Amino acid sequence: MSVVKVGVTGAAGQIGYSILPMICSGQMLGADTKIDLALLDIPQCEDALRGVAMEISDSAFPLLNSLKYGSDPREILRDLDVIIFLGGFPRKAGMERKELLQRNMNIFKEQGAALNEVGKPTTLCLVVANPANTNCLVLSHHAPNIPKKNFTAMTRLDHNRASFQIANKVGALTIDVKNVAIWGNHSSTQYPDVNHGTVRGGAIRPAVNDDEWLNGEFISCVQKRGAAIIAARKLSSAMSAAKAAVDHVRDWFLGTKEGEWVSMGVISDGSYGIDAGLCYSFPCTCVNKEWHIVQGLDINEFSRDKMNLTKQELTEERDEAFSA
Numbered sequence: 001m002s003v004v005k006v007g008v009t010g011a012a013g014q015i016g017y018s019i020l021p022m023i024c025s026g027q028m029l030g031a032d033t034k035i036d037l038a039l040l041d042i043p044q045c046e047d048a049l050r051g052v053a054m055e056i057s058d059s060a061f062p063l064l065n066s067l068k069y070g071s072d073p074r075e076i077l078r079d080l081d082v083i084i085f086l087g088g089f090p091r092k093a094g095m096e097r098k099e100l101l102q103r104n105m106n107i108f109k110e111q112g113a114a115l116n117e118v119g120k121p122t123t124l125c126l127v128v129a130n131p132a133n134t135n136c137l138v139l140s141h142h143a144p145n146i147p148k149k150n151f152t153a154m155t156r157l158d159h160n161r162a163s164f165q166i167a168n169k170v171g172a173l174t175i176d177v178k179n180v181a182i183w184g185n186h187s188s189t190q191y192p193d194v195n196h197g198t199v200r201g202g203a204i205r206p207a208v209n210d211d212e213w214l215n216g217e218f219i220s221c222v223q224k225r226g227a228a229i230i231a232a233r234k235l236s237s238a239m240s241a242a243k244a245a246v247d248h249v250r251d252w253f254l255g256t257k258e259g260e261w262v263s264m265g266v267i268s269d270g271s272y273g274i275d276a277g278l279c280y281s282f283p284c285t286c287v288n289k290e291w292h293i294v295q296g297l298d299i300n301e302f303s304r305d306k307m308n309l310t311k312q313e314l315t316e317e318r319d320e321a322f323s324a
């Protein structure tokens, strides 16, 4: 049985509480992979983190090989294979995500510096904490010893949300929906694109047969779903975010299914006219722990406008993050 070293930052938080049992029960890396788990949170959350660690131990997960936790990133992030970055300051009701930028940027600057010292060239990093795309860019910038392709931001939750909306509209299951795509930022400017997707094996547009809904309500529902959950729960999404992070890492690590793609925030190589260096969500396939942007999709004028709008927001976020 192989052993994979998995780190989770912000492990004492809400998403942490949902994701840790998923990781330890094999939902992320499979039932034949043991887990060495390393949990990081800030010193102020030391008691809460210790409590989470006690619960993990008490769950007696057969796949858990070892468990360590603490507040020193240089100790906890050392030599890991995969790190899920949840640690940050979450958006509260009424806050715009951009407002979080400065606060979270400093966290990712420090963690990038730590990772640069104690990470491996093969460490795969998924940034969930918002603003996820720009935090990811800042993290990678401060960890130059680790290849840029090892840093991704989570837009899988948006991808899953879009798949559910389509399935629900036509009375199918989410598993029947393939190849929706999220372009751009994990924010309200993201563009959920159904033009290349299928439901029950046929193209989504004719199956839905309601372009007004697809071009309007569907897009804004997916774009604003995070805010709607905050308004309803008074807390940001946690269960669905944990599930999406597990989906993202599983597909990255173990590979996407034949003929299917997933959405991932990755550092652009210039594909589809998106400036190289921006952390932008693209449809991607994964093989051998490497993602590849799906090439050659036709982009119509409607899509291009929306892709440019979210690109513009990411450019502004990046400029703000690096001008401070």
Ligand SMILES: NC(=O)c1ccc[n+]([C@@H]2O[C@H](COP(=O)([O-])OP(=O)(O)OC[C@H]3O[C@@H](n4cnc5c(N)ncnc54)[C@H](O)[C@@H]3O)[C@@H](O)[C@H]2O)c1
Pocket (backbone or CB within 6 Å): 009, 010, 011, 012, 013, 014, 015, 016, 040, 041, 042, 045, 086, 087, 088, 089, 090, 091, 107, 127, 128, 129, 130, 132, 154, 155, 157, 158, 186, 236, 237, 238, 241
């Ligand atoms: N990308 C997405 O789809 C998506 C979806 C949902 C939530 N999020 C984001 O995920 C993040 C986590 O959400 P949550 O609900 O678990 O928040 P939370 O506040 O419950 O937990 C965050 C945890 O991070 C810890 N933390 C803060 N600074 C840290 C640091 N420097 N090092 C290590 N840990 C640190 C906090 O102490 C806390 O325990 C938030 O930024 C949220 O906005 C992203």
Ligand SMILES: O=C(O)C[C@H](O)C(=O)O
Pocket (backbone or CB within 6 Å): 090, 091, 097, 130, 157, 225, 226, 227, 229, 236, 237, 241
């Ligand atoms: O925390 C947020 O801003 C919302 C979260 O990213 C989500 O999409 O549910």
